[in-house]
Each structure stands twice: as structure tokens, then as C-alpha cells.
Amino acid sequence: MYVFKFGGASVKSANEVRNVANIIKMYSDTNLMIVVSAMGKITNALEQLTEYYFTGDKESAEKLFVEIKSYHVDIAKNLFNNNNGQFIRHLEDKFKSFESMLEKAPGENYNFEYDRIVSMGEELSAMIISHYLNEAGLNNRWFNANDIVITDARYRDAQVYWDKTQVAVEEKLLPFFDNASKNSSQAIAIIQGFVGGTTAGYTTTLGREGSDYTAAVLAYTLNAREVVIWKDVPGLLNADPKLVKQNILLPNISYREAIELAYYGAKVIHPKTLKPLLNKNISLRVKSFYEPGNEGTLINYNEKYDGETPSYIFKFNQVMLSIYPKDFSFIAEDNLSHIFSEFARHNLRINMMQNSAISFTVCFDYDRTKTPALVDGLKKLFNIECIYDKELLTIRHYKKADINPFIEDRIVILEQKTSDTLQLLVKKQE
Ligand code: ASP
Ligand code: MG
Numbered sequence: 001m002y003v004f005k006f007g008g009a010s011v012k013s014a015n016e017v018r019n020v021a022n023i024i025k026m027y028s029d030t031n032l033m034i035v036v037s038a039m040g041k042i043t044n045a046l047e048q049l050t051e052y053y054f055t056g057d058k059e060s061a062e063k064l065f066v067e068i069k070s071y072h073v074d075i076a077k078n079l080f081n082n083n084n085g086q087f088i089r090h091l092e093d094k095f096k097s098f099e100s101m102l103e104k105a106p107g108e109n110y111n112f113e114y115d116r117i118v119s120m121g122e123e124l125s126a127m128i129i130s131h132y133l134n135e136a137g138l139n140n141r142w143f144n145a146n147d148i149v150i151t152d153a154r155y156r157d158a159q160v161y162w163d164k165t166q167v168a169v170e171e172k173l174l175p176f177f178d179n180a181s182k183n184s185s186q187a188i189a190i191i192q193g194f195v196g197g198t199t200a201g202y203t204t205t206l207g208r209e210g211s212d213y214t215a216a217v218l219a220y221t222l223n224a225r226e227v228v229i230w231k232d233v234p235g236l237l238n239a240d241p242k243l244v245k246q247n248i249l250l251p252n253i254s255y256r257e258a259i260e261l262a263y264y265g266a267k268v269i270h271p272k273t274l275k276p277l278l279n280k281n282i283s284l285r286v287k288s289f290y291e292p293g294n295e296g297t298l299i300n301y302n303e304k305y306d307g308e309t310p311s312y313i314f315k316f317n318q319v320m321l322s323i324y325p326k327d328f329s330f331i332a333e334d335n336l337s338h339i340f341s342e343f344a345r346h347n348l349r350i351n352m353m354q355n356s357a358i359s360f361t362v363c364f365d366y367d368r369t370k371t372p373a374l375v376d377g378l379k380k381l382f383n384i385e386c387i388y389d390k391e392l393l394t395i396r397h398y399k400k401a402d403i404n405p406f407i408e409d410r411i412v413i414l415e416q417k418t419s420d421t422l423q424l425l426v427k428k429q430e
Contacts, residue, residue, distance in 0.1 A: 001031040001177065001224045005193060005215040009232040010289045011125055012040035014078035020129065021136045023230065023292045028186060030225075031177050033218050034140070035193040036129055037211045038121025039075065042068065043194075046118040054106050054113060061102060069095045072124050079132045087131055094124065111155035115205045122192030122211075130190040140188035141176060146197030148172060149217060151204045158196050158204035160217055169221040177222075191218070212270035216284075220276040227282060229269065230289040235297030236261075236268050239312040250311070251295065254303040257396070258284075264394040264421070265351070266313045274299070307420065310401035315351065315392040317366045320414065320425060322385040323378060324359045331360045335382075342377050346370045351392055352416055352423050361414065363392060363425050391426050398422035 004024075011017055024032065038046070045068055052061035076084075076091055098120055106113045122145070130142035150165045151158035173189060180187030193211025196204045206213055212229060219227045236258070237247040253261075255278040262271040269286070277284050277299075287296030325335060339360060343350055348370050353362045366388060378384055390413065395401050397420055407426060414425035 001033060001222060002027060003033045003035065003215045003219040003222070003224045003227045005035040005211055005227065005229045006037065006129075006289070007211060007229070007231060008037045008040050008043065010230045011036060011129060014075050016289075017075065017079055017129055017132055019289060020230075021133055021138060023289060024133065024138050024188065026292060031180060031187045032189070033173070033222060033224065034129075034188060034190045035211055035215045035218065036122065036125045036190060037193050039072065039125045039128075042071070042121040042125075043118060043208070046121050047114070049102075050110075050114045050117045053102055053117065054110055065099065065102065072128065076128050079128070080135065084131075084135070091124075091127070094127070109155065111157075112202070115155045115158075115203050119192070119195045119203045119205055122195050126190050126192045133188070133190070138188060140190050142190040143172060143176075144197075145192040145195040145214070146201065146203055148191060149196035149206075149214060151196035151198060151206070153198045153200075153202065153204065155204055157207050158198075160196065160206070161199075162217075162221075164199065165217060166221050169218070173218075173222060207270075209270045212273040216273040216276045219282050220280055223280065224282055226285060227277060228285045228287055230287055230292075232289065233286075234288045234291065234294060235286045236299075238309050240267070240314065243314055244312060248309055250297050250305075250309055252298045252300070252302055252305050254301060254306050255284075255299060256303065257306040258299045260396060260421070261311055261313065264313045264396070264423075265315045265392075266311065307397050307400070310398060311396040312401075312406065313394040313396075315365065315394070317388075318351065318363050318390040318392045318425065319366050319371055320361065320363045320387045320390050321375070321378075322359050322361045324383040324385075326381065326383055328358065330357050331355060336360065338381065339378065342374055346374045346377075348374060352414065352425060354414060354416065363390065363414065389427075393424045393426060395422045395424075396420060 006020055011020060045064060049061060049064050052064060073091060076088055080087060126142050130140055133140050148168045150161045150168055152161065176189060177187045193214040194205055196206060198204060215227050234249050236250045238250055239247045241247050255274050258268065259274050261268055281301060283298060283300040285296050285298055288294060323339060325331060348364050350362045350364050375384060375386060393406055395403065407424065409429055410426035411429055412424050412426050416423045
């Protein structure tokens with residue numbers, strides 16, 4: 001069995017959905033578990049809608065709701081050439097109940113409301129794609145993620161209960177696949193990515209970009225052979241193509257290397273995705289949905305090629321914070337433990353740090369609310385020097401890299417090296 005994940009870009013219009021059907025046709029000899037994201041940029045729109053709903057901006061909410069609705073209805077009409085009136089009515093009914101949900105006043109828990117609203121993107125996507133594939137002769141069944149991916153009630157950042165999810169998978173999904181195997185036919189199941197449900201039946205979401213993780217959770221619990229993430233790029237590249245024109249495809253890297261890349265901020269795959277796959281040795285492929293015949297990138301146990309190509313990871317909007325004890329004493333363990341707990345309390349992750357006798361310097365992603373709160377907290381005990389808007393460049397396997405083109409118009413203000421990773425905090429030359 002394969003687990004496929006189709007991200008937002010791969011289902012952003014009727015043409016893309018038709019392409020999904022063509023790809024599925026290429027895999028007619030294996031069972032398929034298909035995880036779908038919300039169509040196009042709908043998750044962003046739904047986030048915005050939640051904001052309007054919660055702040056009581058009815059006019060903007062109404063306008064955006066209409067846009068979201070017509071986007072989906074247009075895709076459905078295009079896919080079914082207008083002659084599937086029943087399904088279109090069904091879709092419109094769905095929007096009616098969505099609308100009446102928005103007419104009621106929101107509850108107090110923002111994250112709870114967020115999950116109810118934002119998860120609609122995946123639900124609509126699964127509903128349309130499942131129906132379209134059935135019409136196209138690719139018989140499939142849509143399983144609701146709320147009943148399968150069982151999570152705690154940490155809305156917006158729900159944690160998967162592995163045991164409960166395993167049970168749900170064995171009760172609901174496995175019989176579906178097993179029956180098909182008995183009849184020697186192919187089984188195709190569809191499910192929403194990014195969405196889960198609590199044991200009490202409330203909808204949760206797993207954090208932005210969480211559909212990759214859904215694919216990994218299902219692959220793990222179903223003992224799948226391989227996960228394929230279909231993307232609008234040829235595979236994993238050694239640099240973001242928007243930033244570096246001359247990028248190279250990485251044909252094969254290890255789980256470990258992929259985890260490192262994700263850790264340093266490469267927007268490759270959702271960072272939580274790799275661990276479950278590694279634990280069961282399930283390989284992961286990242287492939288282009290425009291060129292499904294190409295191999296893309298394979299991620300598995302093989303570490304042989306990891307060091308062959310340097311990878312470049314850029315992080316912008318970095319804060320560099322230098323911390324000095326007020327009494328000119330040394331930075332010692334008790335200071336450090338206080339500093340770290342402040343970062344943890346504000347849920348801020350340190351990207352790079354350096355310690356000297358009288359100061360401790362860290363760099364982290366700027367956040368509109370968390371950064372000032374952190375700085376205010378630290379100011380009580382320390383003298384603080386804070387500079388904004390820096391760039392962090394991380395280079396994996398830097399010994400093979402030509403770094404000059406990236407820093408010739410930059411000044412390096414902080415540098416750190418391990419045997420295979422170089423990090424440079426830089427600023428533009430003034
Ligand atoms: N649709 C969700 C998002 O955009 C989940 C995903 O695409 O992975 O964050
Ligand atoms: Mg996505």
C-alpha cells in the first residue's frame with residue numbers, strides 16, 4: 001500500500017484535480033490511502049474568516065465566505081460540467097450549514113473555533129475530490145479524519161494519540177483495504193490531512209502544514225510501503241528556488257539528513273513527518289505532480305549521498321539578542337537556566353547561540369507579540385542589547401560549498417561551525 005499526500009497546490013483548480021485522477025490511474029496495482037489538503041490557499045482564507053468571525057466583523061466575514069464558497073462551487077461545476085446537479089446541491093447545503101454555524105456567536109475558546117472553521121477546507125476538498133474520482137471510475141471511499149486521527153484537545157496544535165489512532169485505523173480502514181485484497185481489487189481511501197478529532201468527537205487540527213504528518217501517521221498505523229508527497233517542485237532541492245536560481249535536486253537523502261534540513265528551517269516537509277516513518281523504515285518520496293514519471297527525491301535509511309551536495313537554508317527576520325548580567329558578573333549556569341526557561345515560557349525557539357564570559361548571544365525568529373514579552377521579562381535581570389531584521393544562513397555540508405556568492409554583499413556578525421553545518425548570522429552592508 002502507498003500513502004499519497006496531495007498538498008494545496010496540487011488540488012488548487014479543476015485541472016489539478018483531473019491531474020490527481022491521472023496520477024492515481026498510474027498506480028492501479030496497489031491499494032492507496034490518499035491524504036488531501038485544502039484546495040489552493042483556502043487555509044489562509046479560512047484563518048482570516050475565523051479572525052473576522054471572532055472579532056465580530058460581519059461584513060468582511062460575509063464577503064470572504066462568499067468568495068470561499070464560489071471558489072469551491074466553481075471547481076465542482078467545472079469538474080462535473082454542470083451536469084451533476086445533485087452533488088452541487090449537496091455542496092451548497094454544506095455551505096448552508098457552514099454559514100449557520102458562523103451566524104451563531106463564537107465561544108470563548110479561539111483555538112476551538114479556529115479548528116471548527118479551518119478544518120472545513122480539508123473537508124470540502126476531500127468531499128469534492130472523492131466524488132470526482134468516483135465519477136471518473138476510480139472507486140473510492142472517503143473516511144472522515146475526525147474519526148480516525150484521534151488527538152488530545154490541544155486545539156490548533158493537537159497531539160496524536162497513537163494507540164487510539166491505531167485502534168481506529170484497525171477498526172475502520174484496515175477492513176476496507178482487506179476486503180478489497182480478498183476480492184483481488186484495488187482499494188482507494190480518501191481522508192483529510194491536517195485534521196483530527198478528540199475522543200469526545202470535537203474537530204482538531206495538527207498545526208499548519210500538518211497534512212504531511214497525517215500521511216506519516218497513516219503510513220505508520222497501516223504499515224504502508226511508501227509515502228509519496230506530490231508537490232509543485234521536482235522533489236527536495238538544495239535551496240529554495242525562489243531565492244537561489246541554480247538549485248539542485250537531491251535524489252536520495254537519509255531520514256536523518258531530512259530531519260536536520262527541516263530542523264534548520266528548510267521548508268521541505270513538516271518536521272514531525274519523518275520520525276514515524278524512520279521508526280518503521282517506510283520510505284518517503286517527494287515527487288512533482290506535473291512530472292509524475294520522474295523519480296523525485298527518495299528519503300530512506302541510506303546515508304551514502306547525504307554529504308554530496310551542500311544545502312542552503314535561509315531564515316529572515318531574525319532577532320539577535322545579547323544578554324549581560326547587570327552586576328558584570330559572569331554568565332553562569334543559573335543565568336543560562338533562567339534565560340532558557342524564559343524562551344520556553346514564550347514558546348520561542350533559539351536558532352543559534354553563543355556564550356562568552358560576560359555575555360550570552362542568541363538568535364531567533366521575530367514574533368510580533370512574543371519578542372517584546374521575552375525582552376521585557378529578561379530586562380528585569382539582565383542588560384539587553386537587541387538588533388532586528390538579520391538573516392540567518394545555514395549551510396549543510398559547507399566544506400563542499402561556495403559561500404562567497406551568498407555573503408559578498410553581507411557582513412557576518414555571528415558564526416558557528418560543526419563538522420557538517422555552518423551557520424552565519426549576517427546583515428546587509430550599509
Ligand atoms: N491546509 C493546511 C495548511 O495549509 C494543511 C496542509 O496543507 O498541510 O496549513
Ligand atoms: Mg500545504
